[in-house]
Amino acid sequence: MNVLLGASAIALVLLSADTAEREGGRARAAAPLDAITTILDAFLTHPVVGLDEVHADEASHAFRLSLIRDPRFPILVNDILVEFGNSRYQDLLDRFIRGEPVADEDLKKVWQNTTQAHTIWDRPIYEDFYRAVRAINANLPPERRLRVLLGDPPFDWDAVRTPDDLRNRSFSRSKHPADIVVREVIAKQRRALVIYGALHLWKQSLQGPNLIEHVEKDGGIKAFVVLTHPHASLGVLHTSPESWPVPSIALTRGSTLENQVDAILYLGPVSGKRESHLSAALCSDAAYREMRTRRMALAGNPRAGEQLTNECAAVR
């Protein structure tokens, strides 16, 4: 019996010590926060907030609309920098966003003529975003109106005749938009939401300084970066978000991700992801299809026509 008591006592002590150590050493699981309030609060301490643009994703678009339609947004934010627009058309877009008449034929050049040959920006969610900002501005006093800044470098496809023409054109999709933020936002003591793909926003990018790092270095500020799960994995924060409200957000502070991203946005399970498709009208527009096929081929896609046909086949 003494042996039993002795062994049990030793086991109990070892188990207690082990449990206490594991609980003490275990990283606390992240808790879900209100996504819109958290992002808006970030503007109180950061002049620039980067928000991951999950390309062609309907949920990502819906969240952006909810954010900019929140009545607090135009009080806290002045500008929105977007990836899906050619800065060559900034004046045209300024007129449109202010509520002035702009012909559809002219407006579409903003997203159709970027440096990118692909069809992503032709999905209706991107045009919808510009129209949403214009509608918000219509109900705001002039001093509160939002400005949309076009981040893609100025580019003229009419000057591109061969693949070499394209290869020889030099432009920076990181430095150019960063310069815009420094010049139009930071220097003017304004605040901006930067809507760009995740690779442009990760801090400590091993591929070299990206957009957000140029903004921080050249602008002398700290930006707040929000990436979407699973671009940044909530698993790293020791949590699994299946039961979380949609949308939710978690801060990375105290985790191994805190040097790379400030918060992770949860927009629902990956299995429920819905993609925005080209519109039926665009797919039946022969001039559009010829233009897009030619540009994708110039960019080195030998199956451009087939790819566009497949994309249009997905249109209901």
Next chain:
Amino acid sequence: MTRAYATAGYLLALTLLTTAAAAQTRPDFSGIWKPVEGPASTSSPLPPPKPGGPPPPPRTLSTTIAQSATELRVDRRVERDGGEAVITFIYKLDGTESLNQMGPIVFRTKAAWDGTALVLSSVISTDERTIGESRDIYRLENGELIVETTRQTPAGTSTSRDVNRKG
């Protein structure tokens, strides 16, 4: 019944004591380590990067390791275009999976002891799509930290043996 409890208690205590004894023989990798350049460290030629595969690992400038009974924290200071970065990975040492992320690349790792060597087996993914596997073996030899790495990606397999000294 009393005898059964006694046996169970004895076995439990014996198991825990044995585990504790084994843990005492395990090396402690804690410290600040700097890579030794030259013939001591070797690597196979890295295959050229292919679309969809993970990028080659960045060059390490120093590694700071903090080891406890339950986890291994590795802070790697690495060289990158335009400066340096500090990448922090934490590995659980209880055999359960650890998740770490470096930019868009996620590492799901299980740690296991093989004698005095610590083996970190990782599945590498991006956006929940597997793009490779890696195996890092940490051991101490004559006061040096040896890290042997094997990476398997769609582009092929690469191996390296890195020698680090405290500094």
